[in-house]
Amino acid sequence: METHDSIIDLDNNATTPVDPQVNEAMAACQALGLANPASQHTAGQRARRKLEDLRDQICGHLGGRRTPGSADQLIFTSGGTEANNLALHGLAGSPPGRVIVSAVEHPSIQAPADALQACGFEVIRLGVNTSGVVCCQQLAELVTPETRLVSIMLGNNETGVLQPMREIAQLCKAQGVYLHTDAVQAVGKIDVNFQELGVSALSLSGHKLHGPVGIGALLARSTPTINPLLRGGHQQQGVRPGTESVCLAVGLERALALWRDQVHARDQQLSLTRDRFETSLCRQIPQVVINGGGAPRLPHTSNVSFPGVDRQLLFLALDQAGVACSTGSACSSGATEPSPVLRAMNLPQTLLETALRFSVSVHTTHRQIDLAVDRIVSVFNHLRRDLPAKNRARSGRHSGTKTL
Numbered sequence: 167m168e169t170h171d172s173i174i175d176l177d178n179n180a181t182t183p184v185d186p187q188v189n190e191a192m193a194a195c196q197a198l199g200l201a202n203p204a205s206q207h208t209a210g211q212r213a214r215r216k217l218e219d220l221r222d223q224i225c226g227h228l229g230g231r232r233t234p235g236s237a238d239q240l241i242f243t244s245g246g247t248e249a250n251n252l253a254l255h256g257l258a259g260s261p262p263g264r265v266i267v268s269a270v271e272h273p274s275i276q277a278p279a280d281a282l283q284a285c286g287f288e289v290i291r292l293g294v295n296t297s298g299v300v301c302c303q304q305l306a307e308l309v310t311p312e313t314r315l316v317s318i319m320l321g322n323n324e325t326g327v328l329q330p331m332r333e334i335a336q337l338c339k340a341q342g343v344y345l346h347t348d349a350v351q352a353v354g355k356i357d358v359n360f361q362e363l364g365v366s367a368l369s370l371s372g373h374k375l376h377g378p379v380g381i382g383a384l385l386a387r388s389t390p391t392i393n394p395l396l397r398g399g400h401q402q403q404g405v406r407p408g409t410e411s412v413c414l415a416v417g418l419e420r421a422l423a424l425w426r427d428q429v430h431a432r433d434q435q436l437s438l439t440r441d442r443f444e445t446s447l448c449r450q451i452p453q454v455v456i457n458g459g460g461a462p463r464l465p466h467t468s469n470v471s472f473p474g475v476d477r478q479l480l481f482l483a484l485d486q487a488g489v490a491c492s493t494g495s496a497c498s499s500g501a502t503e504p505s506p507v508l509r510a511m512n513l514p515q516t517l518l519e520t521a522l523r524f525s526v527s528v529h530t531t532h533r534q535i536d537l538a539v540d541r542i543v544s545v546f547n548h549l550r551r552d553l554p555a556k557n558r559a560r561s562g563r564h565s566g567t568k569t570l
């Protein structure tokens with residue numbers, strides 16, 4: 167195998183490179199030396215007007231409503247984790263009551279759900295099928311008059327599997343229950359329209375869509391009262407006190423505008439890149455399994471099991487070979503346990519213990535994909551050669567969710 171100084175980044179679900187146009191817009195804003203948007207003097211008012219214009223524009227990119235009187239609320243946060251925490255704590259109200267989350271949520275939903283349980287809510291984890299999709303019928307049975315909040319992600323960060331959000335939204339609407347969706351991996355990749363989805367609130371994060379790290383948002387309808395997590399200021403109607411960064415909001419707006427300008431082309435380009443990766447990998451290593459591959463998926467995420475090869479060993483060897491990927495969610499990296507998402511999909515142990523996540527961006531070239539597959543095949547064959555013969559026999563072909 168060649169040695170490489172060039173690392174091929176197939177870990178774009180962890181973070182994405184900032185678009186140069188986003189950097190330019192933020193630098194121009196920084197050069198303005200804007201005042202604190204909460205200051206009452208003229209310079210402060212100027213900064214506030216700019217921030218409110220950005221709020222309107224961002225809301226527009228996401229398909230939110232800005233009509234006076236019934237305008238959707240756009241609350242800036244530090245990122246997706248904070249937006250998810252704010253949604254769960256802010257929308258559930260006070261106990262008792264039922265909160266339903268899916269079993270495949272990101273840790274930034276699972277942990278606040280645990281906290282809600284500890285303070286007296288009944289928290290139910292809605293299971294998924296072997297493709298990673300929740301069952302709407304089961305959800306319908308679980309949504310009771312006591313239910314305060316349902317939170318189900320739009321697209322999964324480990325498998326890319328999409329949930330039937332419109333159906334879920336209809337169901338929640340019929341029962342008058344708030345529905346939040348974690349759209350952190352979906353916004354910037356596929357067409358996401360807040361009004362059309364029919365959810366009550368949606369989380370997003372700047373650095374997942376070629377925007378800056380340090381800003382995200384919770385977009386919510388006008389009606390839910392969102393209880394703050396933080397205290398000590400009047401910014402953002404007291405829902406999220408603390409000085410807002412106009413420059414980060416500029417970066418988020420630019421990143422969203424670039425996505426909105428070419429939303430369908432982007433989706434198509436990502437799908438082509440991901441499909442090239444999966445097809446080529448499956449041709450050269452026929453025993454690999456694409457987890458969740460049979461379900462509708464986000465176009466940039468591939469979760470692949472390599473039966474017979476330990477995922478940690480494979481991950482480390484790929485890192486050395488110049489392919490950056492992930493053993494799961496970036497927020498649980500360091501954890502050696504198999505992914506709770508794949509466990510919830512009831513995958514057999516041989517697939518659970520051998521799964522890695524690869525995620526592409528619009529900057530990933532076909533040449534990089536071909537090179538990455540070459541490196542993966544070479545590393546896989548090398549590790550397989552070192553396996554004792556009995557393990558090799560055990561790790562034959564699997565009937566997983568999709569083999570190409």
Ligand SMILES: Cc1ncc(COP(=O)(O)O)c(C=O)c1O
Binds near residue numbers: 245272371
């Ligand atoms: C689905 C999902 N939700 C939430 C987050 C957290 O976002 P942030 O890194 O902006 O806190 C992530 C990050 O990986 C994610 O993939």
